[in-house]
Amino acid sequence: MSVGPEMSELVEEAIAPAGQTPRGIEGRSPWQLAWERLRHDKVAIASAVTIVLIVLMAICAPLVAKIVGHGPNTQYSFGTSDSGLPVGPSSKFLFGADELGRDVFVRVFYGARISLLAGVVASLLAVAAGVIIGLLAGYLGRIVDTVLSRFMDVVLSMPYLIFAIALVSVVGPSLSVSIAVIAFFSFAAVGRVVRGQVLSLSQREFVEAARSLGAGPIRIMFVDILPNVLAQVIVYATLLVPAAIVFEATLSFFGLGVTPPTATWGGMIAEAQNYYQVAWWMLVMPSVFLLLLTLAFNLLGDSVRDAFDPRYTRTTAK
Amino acid sequence: MLRFLVRRILLGAVVMWVVATAVFILYFVAPHNVALLLAGRGATEQRIQEVAERLGLNQPILTQYGHYLSRLLHGNLGFSYVNNESVLTIIKQDIPITFSVAIGGVIFWLLIGVGAGILAATRPRSIADRLVTFFALVFYSAPTFVIGEMLLLLFFYRLHLLGFNFFPGGGYEPFTHSVGGWAQHLILPWLTLALIEAATYARLTRASMLDVLGDDYIRTARSKGLSERRVIFRHALRSAATPIVTQTGVDFGALLGGVVVTETIFGLPGLGQQIVQSITRQDLPVIIGIVLLASAFIVAANIIVDALYAVLDPRVRLS
Amino acid sequence: MSARGTTPQTPPVPVETDVLVHLEDVVKHFPVRSSSLLRRNVGYVHAVDGVTLDVYRGETLGLVGESGCGKSTLARCITRLHDVTSGRIELNGTDVTNLSRRQLQPFRREMQMIFQDPFGSLNPRRRVGSIIGDPFAIHGIVSGAERKKAVQDLMSQVGLNPEHYNRFPADFSGGQRQRIGVARALALKPKLIVCDEPVSALDVSIQAQVINLLLELQREYSLTYVFIAHDLGLVQRISTRVAVMYLGQVIEVAAGEDLGSHPRHPYSAALLSASPIADPDAAAKRERLVLRGDVPSPISPPPACRFHPRCPKAEAICREQAPPLVSLPGDDEAHLVACHFPLADGERLAYRDAEPEQATA
Numbered sequence: 001m002s003v004g005p006e007m008s009e010l011v012e013e014a015i016a017p018a019g020q021t022p023r024g025i026e027g028r029s030p031w032q033l034a035w036e037r038l039r040h041d042k043v044a045i046a047s048a049v050t051i052v053l054i055v056l057m058a059i060c061a062p063l064v065a066k067i068v069g070h071g072p073n074t075q076y077s078f079g080t081s082d083s084g085l086p087v088g089p090s091s092k093f094l095f096g097a098d099e100l101g102r103d104v105f106v107r108v109f110y111g112a113r114i115s116l117l118a119g120v121v122a123s124l125l126a127v128a129a130g131v132i133i134g135l136l137a138g139y140l141g142r143i144v145d146t147v148l149s150r151f152m153d154v155v156l157s158m159p160y161l162i163f164a165i166a167l168v169s170v171v172g173p174s175l176s177v178s179i180a181v182i183a184f185f186s187f188a189a190v191g192r193v194v195r196g197q198v199l200s201l202s203q204r205e206f207v208e209a210a211r212s213l214g215a216g217p218i219r220i221m222f223v224d225i226l227p228n229v230l231a232q233v234i235v236y237a238t239l240l241v242p243a244a245i246v247f248e249a250t251l252s253f254f255g256l257g258v259t260p261p262t263a264t265w266g267g268m269i270a271e272a273q274n275y276y277q278v279a280w281w282m283l284v285m286p287s288v289f290l291l292l293l294t295l296a297f298n299l300l301g302d303s304v305r306d307a308f309d310p311r312y313t314r315t316t317a318k
Numbered sequence: 319m320l321r322f323l324v325r326r327i328l329l330g331a332v333v334m335w336v337v338a339t340a341v342f343i344l345y346f347v348a349p350h351n352v353a354l355l356l357a358g359r360g361a362t363e364q365r366i367q368e369v370a371e372r373l374g375l376n377q378p379i380l381t382q383y384g385h386y387l388s389r390l391l392h393g394n395l396g397f398s399y400v401n402n403e404s405v406l407t408i409i410k411q412d413i414p415i416t417f418s419v420a421i422g423g424v425i426f427w428l429l430i431g432v433g434a435g436i437l438a439a440t441r442p443r444s445i446a447d448r449l450v451t452f453f454a455l456v457f458y459s460a461p462t463f464v465i466g467e468m469l470l471l472l473f474f475y476r477l478h479l480l481g482f483n484f485f486p487g488g489g490y491e492p493f494t495h496s497v498g499g500w501a502q503h504l505i506l507p508w509l510t511l512a513l514i515e516a517a518t519y520a521r522l523t524r525a526s527m528l529d530v531l532g533d534d535y536i537r538t539a540r541s542k543g544l545s546e547r548r549v550i551f552r553h554a555l556r557s558a559a560t561p562i563v564t565q566t567g568v569d570f571g572a573l574l575g576g577v578v579v580t581e582t583i584f585g586l587p588g589l590g591q592q593i594v595q596s597i598t599r600q601d602l603p604v605i606i607g608i609v610l611l612a613s614a615f616i617v618a619a620n621i622i623v624d625a626l627y628a629v630l631d632p633r634v635r636l637s
Numbered sequence: 638m639s640a641r642g643t644t645p646q647t648p649p650v651p652v653e654t655d656v657l658v659h660l661e662d663v664v665k666h667f668p669v670r671s672s673s674l675l676r677r678n679v680g681y682v683h684a685v686d687g688v689t690l691d692v693y694r695g696e697t698l699g700l701v702g703e704s705g706c707g708k709s710t711l712a713r714c715i716t717r718l719h720d721v722t723s724g725r726i727e728l729n730g731t732d733v734t735n736l737s738r739r740q741l742q743p744f745r746r747e748m749q750m751i752f753q754d755p756f757g758s759l760n761p762r763r764r765v766g767s768i769i770g771d772p773f774a775i776h777g778i779v780s781g782a783e784r785k786k787a788v789q790d791l792m793s794q795v796g797l798n799p800e801h802y803n804r805f806p807a808d809f810s811g812g813q814r815q816r817i818g819v820a821r822a823l824a825l826k827p828k829l830i831v832c833d834e835p836v837s838a839l840d841v842s843i844q845a846q847v848i849n850l851l852l853e854l855q856r857e858y859s860l861t862y863v864f865i866a867h868d869l870g871l872v873q874r875i876s877t878r879v880a881v882m883y884l885g886q887v888i889e890v891a892a893g894e895d896l897g898s899h900p901r902h903p904y905s906a907a908l909l910s911a912s913p914i915a916d917p918d919a920a921a922k923r924e925r926l927v928l929r930g931d932v933p934s935p936i937s938p939p940p941a942c943r944f945h946p947r948c949p950k951a952e953a954i955c956r957e958q959a960p961p962l963v964s965l966p967g968d969d970e971a972h973l974v975a976c977h978f979p980l981a982d983g984e985r986l987a988y989r990d991a992e993p994e995q996a997t998a
Contacts, residue, residue, distance in 0.1 A: 029805060030762065153329075154336045157620065159612040161575030162593060166609050169597045170344055205757035209821070212716050214745035215775050216738065227762035246461040250579065253463050254594060269467060273583070276467065277475050284471075287464045294459035 030231065030308075037307040044303035050296040054289070058112040065110075068094070070103035072110040073261045077101060086279040096281035098271060104285050107263035111286060114175070114252070114264045115293060119245035122179045126186035126244070127237045131229070133187065134194025135221045139202050149195065152188040160185040161250065168256040178257045182247045190236055197229045231308045238301035242294040249290055265290045326624050330617040337613040341606055342386050390610070396603035405607040409589065414492070416588035420577055422504055423511030431516035432562065435523025436550060439531060450520055458517035462576045466510040466583040473506060507580045514576065515569060519562065526561050530554045563626055570619045574612050656727075657829055657861050658692035658715060658748075663724035665707075665714050669936060680936050684710040686885035687724075689962070692829070697855070697862040699876030699893070701869050701908065703932055707885040708865045709753075712831045715863065716750050717741055729828070746776060749822035753834040755814035759806040765792075765817055766802035772824040791820040795850060812843035816850065823854060831863045836871075848875060870912040873897050878971070881905045884935060884943040887962060891972040901965065901972070901979035903948050904928075906986050926986050942977065949988045950978045 038044050057064075065071055070093075079087055079101025089096045095105035137148035164181045171177055201207065202225070210220050251257040252266030260267060265286040272282035389396070396405050438450040457465065492500065530536065531554055539549045578590035585591070589608055596604040666681040685707045692698050700708045713719045715726060717733065726734045733744055749772075752758035759768055769788045773779050779787055789799035795816040806814055815835060822830050832851065836844040852875065855862060866872045872879055873893045881889040881902065889902040900906040907926045914920040930947045933939055939946050945955040954977050962975040980986060 029764075150332075154333050154340075156571075157333050157613060157616050158337060158571070159574040159609075159616055160571050161578055162609055162612045165578075165593060165597055166341070166605055167344070169605060205752050205754050206760040208713075208718060209750070209752055209758050209818075210760075210771065212718050212745070212750045213772050213775050213821075214738075214742050215771070219775065224760050224763070228760070230762075242459060246459075249461050250463060250575070253461075253579070254582070254597075256597070266461075266463075269463060273467065276471050280471065283467055287468065290464060291456070291460050294461075295456060298455060298459045 034231070034304075034307040038303060041303045041307065043299050044307075047296040047300040047303065050292060051300065054112055054293050054296075055116060057109050058116050061106070061109040061113060065106045068103065068106055070106050072106045072263050073102065075101040076103070079103070086275065086282065088279070089281055095285045096279065098268070098279070098282050099275050102263075104268070104281060107268060108265070108285055108289055110263040111265040111268060112289065112293075114258055114262065115245050115248060115290065118175065118179050118182065118248035118257075119241050119297075122182035122186065122244040122248070123237055123240040125179070125183035126240060127190055127233060129183065129187040130190025131194050131226070131233055133191040134229075135198055135225065137191070138195040138198025139217060139221050139225060141199075141202075145195075148191070152191050152195075155185065155188040156192070158185070160247075164247075164251060165254065165256060168251070173251075173256045173259055175258045178248055178251050181251070182244050185247075186240055186244060190233070190240070193232065193236060194229055197232060198225055201225050201228055235301065235305040235308060238297065238304050242297035242301070245290075245294055245297070322628055323621075323625060326621045330621050333617050334614060338387065338390060338610060339383075341609055342383060345602060345606060396607065405603050408592065408604060409607055409611060412587065412589045412592050415586055416577055416581070416590060418500070418504060419507050419511065419580060419586060419588060419590075420573060422508040423515075423576065423580075424573070426508050426512035427515040427519060430512055431519025432523045434516065434520040436527060436555070438520065438524045439527035440546075440550065442528065447524075450524070454517040454520040454524075456517075457513045458521065460514065462510060462514055462579040463583060465513055466507075466580055469506050469510055470583065503584075503586075507584045507586060510580050510583070511573075511576045515572065518565065518569075522561055522565055527554055563623060566623055570616045574615070655694040656691045657694040657729060658863075659725075659727040660688055660690045660711075660715070661725040661727070663688045663711070663714055663726065664722045665710055665719055666722045682935050683885050683938050684935060685714060685721075686938065688882075688885075688887050690880060690887060690890070692861060692863060693877075694828070694861055695859055696877040697864055697875060699872035699879040700863060700865045700882060701867060701872050701879060702882035703867065705884075705932060705935060706882040707935070708882050709833055711882070712750070712833050712863065712865055716748055716831055717744075718750075742776070746772075746825040747827050748829040748831065749825070749827040751815070751818050751822050751830060751832045751835045753837055755811045755818065755838055756806075758818055759814055761806055764803050764805060765809070768806070769817060769820045769824060771821065776825065778825070787824070788820075791824060794823070794854070795820045796846075810843075811839050812847060815839065815847050819847075819850065819854070823858070826858060827860070829861045829863070831865070833865050834867070835864075837866065837868075844871075868912065869908050870914075881908065884933065884938050886943060886975070888944065888976070889972075889974045890962070891974075892969065895969060895972055899968070899972075899982055901968070901974040902944075902976045903950055903980060903986055904944050906980055929988065942975075949986055952978065 061072070070076065076097065079093065079097030080099070081087060086099050086101070087093055087097045093103050093105060095103075095108060098104055098107070133148055133152070137145045137152075164185065167181055168177060198221075207220060207224060210224050215224075248257060249264070249266035249269075252264040253270045255267070255270065257266060258264050268286040269283060269290075272279070272286075276283040434450045434454070438447040441447050527550075536549060536554055540546075574590075577588070578593065580586070581588045581590035582594050589611070593605060593608045596602075596608075663685055664687055665685040666683055669680040669682060688707075688711060690698075700711065702708050710719065714721050717726070717736075721734060724734070725732060728744055728747060731744070733741065736744070759765075766785065766788050769791055770784050773784050773787065785802070789802060792799045792802070797813060797816055797820070801808070806817065809817065818835075835851070836847050839847060848871075851862070854860060864872060864876055869879075873896065876893050878890060878892050879896050880887050881896075881904065883904050889896070889900070889905045891899075891901075896905060897909065900909055907928050910923060910926045914923065926949075928947050933943070933946065939956075941957055941959045942948070942951075942955040945951040948955065958977070960975045960977045962973045964970050964973050965979060
């Protein structure tokens with residue numbers, strides 16, 4: 001506001017005698033302000049569009065399969081040449097075929113489902129768990145805090161890929177195991193950050209005021225404190241999604257993710273390891289889409305963070 | 319300072335203990351047929367019994383736990399089920415390779431990352447800045463294995479086709495055989511490891527330096543007539559260093575993950591490849607050994623980083 | 638709406654001898670922990686050290702003292718924001734000292750608090766209507782449209798525009814935010830409102846407005862106030878009685894004018910001599926007493942009478958025996974003082990080795 005609140009109070013009372021609606025500046029919530037900034041951010045829009053397109057890819061995968069006429073896991077004899085080598089991009093196979101004669105184009109579409117599903121669901125779980133644990137640890141303090149913090153410290157000290165490998169080797173790979181493992185190794189970072197913020201927020205006077213009104217700890221945590229950490233949490237969440245997607249792809253790469261023959265981008269790239277010299281499309285196609293998806297989420301996350309906190313200026317033009 | 323370190327080390331020991339216990343619970347207690355798991359799929363009934371006997375799996379859990387802990391403290395990590403070698407021996411063989419990969423990777427990523435970050439920060443809005451930011455973002459987003467495979471595709475395969483045989487397609491040559499060969503085989507792995515992390519560091523350094531370069535005391539230093547290089551390296555970088563150190567602390571887990579992927583792609587027989595192979599072969603003692611070692615490494619690294627923190631920032635020491 | 642720039646009026650409220658809040662030897666110590674691994678207690682901050690006080694229904698009890706004397710802590714003990722280390726707190730005859738949070742709920746409706754910091758005491762991420770409606774929500778009274786109406790009524794009463802229901806605290810000035818705090822405290826029509834330095838953070842011109850608002854509301858709703866401040870002049874003018882605190886203890890209690898004209902405790906006299914007077918001539922004529930030394934640390938307060946290290950009249954007995962809080966013969970019964978050598982009327986207070994008083998030009 002160009003006119004400070006003090007002045008505007010006087011100005012308002014001058015132009016609008018009590019009883020009438022003053023022509024004041026309508027207060028905008030921090031959310032509205034952030035949204036405004038985001039809307040005008042070209043990079044954010046481009047990223048969002050990319051994500052939406054890939055989401056559409058995932059949703060329409062069966063439709064595409066029908067249109068093209070190839071299933072994602074069906075092996076076509078005409079997919080491999082007579083010498084057994086996969087066929088390249090052609091009218092029959094838009095993205096070429098893989099070593100078993102499957103349609104890479106269709107498989108890429110189906111792979112999008114797994115990546116998006118695992119990435120988003122795991123992130124949501126991690127964020128939810130992290131926020132709750134961070135709130136409890138930061139607000140309730142003392143024993144609860146000590147126990148939860150040590151727990152988070154231990155989780156953060158575990159080498160996540162190696163542990164994930166170890167875990168999955170015992171339990172057996174599947175989509176839900178992947179999601180659970182990713183969420184487990186991601187929540188602690190969120191929890192730590194939330195805890196820090198909650199710790200300092202708990203000392204603020206408005207929390208004291210709420211207590212003096214008789215509010216219980218649960219109400220204070222979720223009605224008073226949570227809105228103040230939400231902005232940070234959202235930024236974190238958008239940055240967590242691409243990490244989760246990469247994690248899932250890595251697990252699939254090692255054969256620890258969704259069981260084959262389900263198409264996953266990581267799995268496809270793993271299969272391409274032995275064939276990329278003769279079939280570059282097996283490697284490049286899923287890689288490009290994986291890269292696009294994570295890049296889009298990362299750019300979007302950056303833009304979201306900028307939208308909430310314009311002090312964090314970047315000097316590169318958008 | 320000493321008290322600080324002692325606290326940290328004690329904490330680290332506690333963390334290790336918790337990790338070891340977690341591993342124990344996962345493998346020996348969780349409801350699955352432990353003996354079957356340890357004997358390996360496809361073992362005969364007799365073999366399963368043998369394994370159960372040998373490992374004392376029929377004893378009460380707490381006794382097993384006690385044995386497990388005491389074995390660990392004596393450095394006995396068990397024996398591989400594939401070739402009966404001591405896990406410790408296997409690990410010892412693999413460490414030099416993993417170490418080579420990791421060290422090179424770390425050095426490269428610090429050099430590239432911090433260097434690029436400084437470059438971008440000192441020339442804001444220039445082409446250099448935009449290029450750095452762009453590539454940083456791209457490499458930051460890509461998974462390690464994608465970068466590794468792409469590097470193989472481009473630098474190994476395509477260059478080979480063009481007759482340029484410099485980069486080998488994998489494999490390891492020991493340092494002791496030939497330094498040149500050692501480095502040659504490791505360049506692509508190093509780059510793979512380094513590029514992704516370098517991206518993070520470049521962004522971080524850039525942001526941090528931009529913050530610091532805008533501070534008044536930098537202006538003072540410049541107005542005193544100090545050369546730009548001194549301003550950057552002696553004054554700005556020191557303040558900008560703290561977030562970088564924090565990031566390093568967080569990154570050890572990522573480093574280990576990257577090492578596993580890199581060794582697998584490039585066929586380097588280090589700990590990373592070992593653990594992946596052990597998964598396929600269900601060689602549990604080796605898996606457990608490497609998991610514990612990796613955790614120990616992270617704990618130790620965190621202690622060092624914390625100590626470094628305390629050196630850089632006196633406030634930490636006194637807290 | 639409140640008039641601008643007028644001086645606050647002393648409330649013409651009859652003081653009943655009906656006790657609303659009774660504090661009996663209330664003690665609050667905060668443990669000081671060492672920074673070692675074991676976090677032992679290495680000492681205690683004696684924030685409140687044995688306060689016995691009554692608050693009468695309908696009065697305004699002023700509570701003054703320097704920073705660190707424990708008045709804010711005492712306020713929080715009264716409203717049970719802190720648990721007391723020992724002692725008893727009675728509200729309306731009921732012992733509320735050790736009630737659990739749940740048991741305390743109904744009593745929370747009787748006593749409320751207004752905080753000092755207009756910026757910190759309101760949640761910046763919540764809308765003002767929601768903040769004022771909090772008491773209703775917490776105690777499960779009125780909801781929905783009814784609640785909105787009640788909140789808007791409150792807003793008008795404190796001088797805010799009810800249309801601003803959906804705004805955020807950042808859109809309001811300091812004075813307006815304190816009004817929001819007042820509205821919030823008033824919501825459940827409590828009997829007691831503890832005001833913790835409600836105007837200290839405001840512009841002087843705004844202070845009068847808010848004080849007048851508080852006085853208006855007191856008349857309308859028969860409120861009882863405990864008014865905490867460090868500005869003795871202000872407290873004197875608006876309080877029925879004033880209690881002076883020093884290092885965690887109450888050292889004098891008296892009616893407002895009584896304290897002003899007949900301070901008995903040396904510390905009260907010193908405080909009075911330090912409070913600013915608008916009239917420069919009167920200020921020049923007044924004798925200033927500047928106390929020597931600093932306030933001792935509340936972790937290890939001086940034994941017996943806590944003021945003795947700085948007191949111009951201290952004798953041996955002051956170091957050995959803590960003076961009781963009693964009324965002096967010849968004084969009003971309600972005027973209590975804790976001093977072995979209280980000041981007589983017109984007695985000049987000076988350090989024995991001080992230079993003779995210089996006349997100020």
